[in-house]
Amino acid sequence: MPDLSSTFTGLRFENPFMLASAPPTESDANIMRAFEAGWGGVVTKTIGLHPVVNVKGPKTRFLRAENSGTKLSMAKNPNSTLVASWNWELISDKPLDWWIGKLANIKKQYPRHMLVASIMAGSGNDKELHNWQTLAKAAQDEGCDALELNFSCPHMDRIDMGSNVGKDKVLCSVVTQAVKEVAKIPVWVKLTPATANIVEEASASFLGGADAISSSNTFPSLPPIDMNTLDFEMNVEGYCSSGGLGGPAILPLSMAKMAQLTKAFPDRAFSGIGGVSTFEHALNYFLLGCGTVQVCTAAMLDSAIGPNVIKQLTSGMAEFMEKRGFASLEDFRGMRRDRVVAHSQIKRPEAREYHGGYEEEHEGYARPQQPQPVG
Ligand SMILES: Cc1cc2nc3c(=O)[nH]c(=O)nc-3n(C[C@H](O)[C@H](O)[C@H](O)COP(=O)(O)O)c2cc1C
Secondary structure, eight states, X not given: OOOOOEEETTEEESSSEEEOSSGXXXXXXHHHHHHHHTOXXXXXXXXXXXXOOOOXXXXXXXXXXXXXXXXXXXXXXXXXXXXXXEEOOOSOSSOHHHXXXXXXXXXXXXXXXXXXXXXXXXXXXXXXXXHHHHHHHHHHHTTOSEEEEEEOOTTOOSTTSTHXXXXXXXXXXXHHHHHHHHOSSOEEEXXXXXXXXXXXXXXXXXXXXXXXXXXXXXXXXXXXXXXTTOXXXXXXXXXXXXXXXXXXXXXXXXXXXXXXXXXXXXXXXXXXXXXXXXXXXXXXXXXXXXXXXXXXXXXXXXXXXXXXHHHHHHHHHHHXXXXXXXXXXXXXXXXXXXXXXXXXXXXXXXXXXXXXXXOOOOSTTOXXXXXXXOO
């Protein structure tokens, strides 16, 4: 069996596969089941200090494409293929006190598995920043191996929480720095994919002292509208609100974000998330330069914590490494990072050149021809 281990932000993972912060990691029982099943690490469901009340009714549903047609719907249909998850679930509705003792117990029973605490607070004033520190200290006192700061939850009304932090470069820096002031363990930052240039928020987080960036959380989205009822397929008394898209549909979207990140910071640590259910999917993130990969939707659909998913991920990785003669993840991590280039650098047919939409540069003092004004 090849060595599947990965050293990420100084932590040794038996394998680079983790359960992402979400329902699969919402309780100690789930997390311990996940470790038994073989996951190298988990990120807990995000823990906060503010009151959390979820919407009435289901918090997650799955979008399916009909196999023999064009219909895209959340209705259960055996003749369909899963395309995405859609959720409007908030962070853990269990208070910090509920987690205290349980995290320590998980770590005591599974010392070699990596336990990362996802945390979230407001960030509008010093008291709120202190809340981040309270959460960080509590998790590290419990023996957690790292922290993941949630700057990415897409359904927060508060302007100083979740993805609203991830959209504000100053807050990315300030909150990361506040946590770093008290943290003795690595601090990862989970950024929202809903910004124009994720490199800017990553840069701000690194400036604040982040040890790694995780990406992506779910993408802001709405459920489809049913043609017969004219209601959103997910609604409460007719009303709907922006939620998050995850699962297969977001793999290419998240890869694009990750390629931007790993190209901008080739020497930094990145955890890839989005649309992974097999090693073939995870490989995309490794080839772009990620040192760990996280999974949510696929695990939710496989006995809540993904026992079959993790089996396939590890056996798929072992098989791939044996076939290619790779001794460790480092042998192929980042191998395709530099293949993502500007559009104008992609070869044109018949040796014709393209200058990114600009006129060809002229030699000497001649200026490229400007379009003449009409009329
Ligand atoms: C129901 C649900 C709840 C989630 N809750 C959290 C959360 O509390 N904190 C967080 O950082 N991400 C949360 N996520 C996002 C996932 O961790 C992950 O980033 C996202 O689902 C993309 O991965 P996937 O394509 O494997 O599902 C949640 C996702 C889902 C579907």
